[in-house]
Amino acid sequence: MNSSIDTSLQEARVLNRNRPVPSEHEISKAKKELSELMRKKNAQIVCHYYVDSVIQDFAISSGGVVADSLEMARYGRDSEAEVLIVAGVRFMGETAKILSPNKKVIMPNLAATCSLDLGCEIESFKKFCLSHPKRTVVVYANTSAKVKAYADWVVTSSCAVPIINHLKKNQEEIIFAPDMHLGDYLKKTTGANILNWKGHCVVHDEFKAFELKELKTRMPDAEVVIHPESPPSVIELADFVGSTSQMISFVASSTKKRFIIGTDNGLIHMMKKRAPDKLFIEAPTAGKGATCKSCAHCPWMEMNDLTDMLRALRDDENEIQVPQEIAFSARKSIEKMLAFNQSRDV
Numbered sequence: 532m533n534s535s536i537d538t539s540l541q542e543a544r545v546l547n548r549n550r551p552v553p554s555e556h557e558i559s560k561a562k563k564e565l566s567e568l569m570r571k572k573n574a575q576i577v578c579h580y581y582v583d584s585v586i587q588d589f590a591i592s593s594g595g596v597v598a599d600s601l602e603m604a605r606y607g608r609d610s611e612a613e614v615l616i617v618a619g620v621r622f623m624g625e626t627a628k629i630l631s632p633n634k635k636v637i638m639p640n641l642a643a644t645c646s647l648d649l650g651c652e653i654e655s656f657k658k659f660c661l662s663h664p665k666r667t668v669v670v671y672a673n674t675s676a677k678v679k680a681y682a683d684w685v686v687t688s689s690c691a692v693p694i695i696n697h698l699k700k701n702q703e704e705i706i707f708a709p710d711m712h713l714g715d716y717l718k719k720t721t722g723a724n725i726l727n728w729k730g731h732c733v734v735h736d737e738f739k740a741f742e743l744k745e746l747k748t749r750m751p752d753a754e755v756v757i758h759p760e761s762p763p764s765v766i767e768l769a770d771f772v773g774s775t776s777q778m779i780s781f782v783a784s785s786t787k788k789r790f791i792i793g794t795d796n797g798l799i800h801m802m803k804k805r806a807p808d809k810l811f812i813e814a815p816t817a818g819k820g821a822t823c824k825s826c827a828h829c830p831w832m833e834m835n836d837l838t839d840m841l842r843a844l845r846d847d848e849n850e851i852q853v854p855q856e857i858a859f860s861a862r863k864s865i866e867k868m869l870a871f872n873q874s875r876d877v
């Protein structure tokens with residue numbers, strides 16, 4: 532593994548392990564103070580599904596949103612709040628700032644990042660793209676603002692397939708970065724000519740096909756629902772493959788009662804809310820070759836903390852800044868994605 536990923540991962544795990552567990556009283560006090568401050572500063576929380584369930588519930592009850600990265604981007608842009616509190620990882624805060632340059636964007640912890648973002652450093656990525664100059668550069672939302680600024684397109688897992696299909700129709704050959712498993716899945720689903728950058732998500736990469744096959748045998752009635760950042764051997768065993776929002780919609784509308792879920796286990800909170808009569812089991816990460824670097828929960832998402840959120844808002848800390856010229860170019864690629872999706876929505 533790239534050493535910057537390893538170092539950041541270790542730091543996140545140490546911080547998470549050493550954080551004191553707040554009492555019920557402390558949590559409700561922080562929520563009360565946050566609510567008051569949010570009203571005063573016209574702030575709203577934009578939260579990802581993988582963040583702690585207490586923060587997810589508070590985001591909704593305080594008038595914010597819990598969503599996937601595409602919806603977070605759209606919601607933040609359209610929100611009338613003056614301050615966006617992004618509970619997620621750094622690239623999500625950057626995307627919010629790029630789309631809302633006049634809003635203040637803060638995060639509970641600026642060190643919360645992502646192995647995909649860290650594994651796709653701009654200078655090496657540029658070199659890679661320049662050695663294949665005819666290819667259209669498509670990057671996943673899980674990248675830095677600099678990488679987005681360099682790309683022709685930005686996609687999220689909920690809109691990657693139609694965008695790649697659109698490019699294939701135009702006979703474009705593609706570089707896809709940074710997630711190689713998602714890139715393989717897109718190649719297989721669309722038949723497009725895709726050259727992958729070799730990054731991976733430390734959470735999804737851990738799901739194990741052999742153990743999942745065994746679990747399926749023991750639970751033949753359960754449907755297997757997998758995120759496309761998982762390895763191809765795991766995706767092959769799925770009854771449904773989709774983005775986080777698509778996974779939630781699938782389990783809510785399925786006639787089945789039991790599901791094996793292959794993504795960060797933070798998503799199960801929203802699945803239970805949408806389908807309270809159903810049972811959700813985490814796909815196995817333990818087994819042959821297991822490292823359990825994450826055990827189905829992103830250590831960077833886990834860094835989001837209610838008291839840090841309160842401190843950031845109260846003391847005007849942890850503001851996300853994106854240099855203007857980078858934001859300008861990155862905005863073009865992100866807005867192209869949002870416009871593409873809007874044209875499909877109507």
Ligand code: SF4
Binds near residue numbers: 734795
């Ligand atoms: S779950 Fe994976 S892709 Fe998502 S933020 Fe964490 S490391 Fe990145």
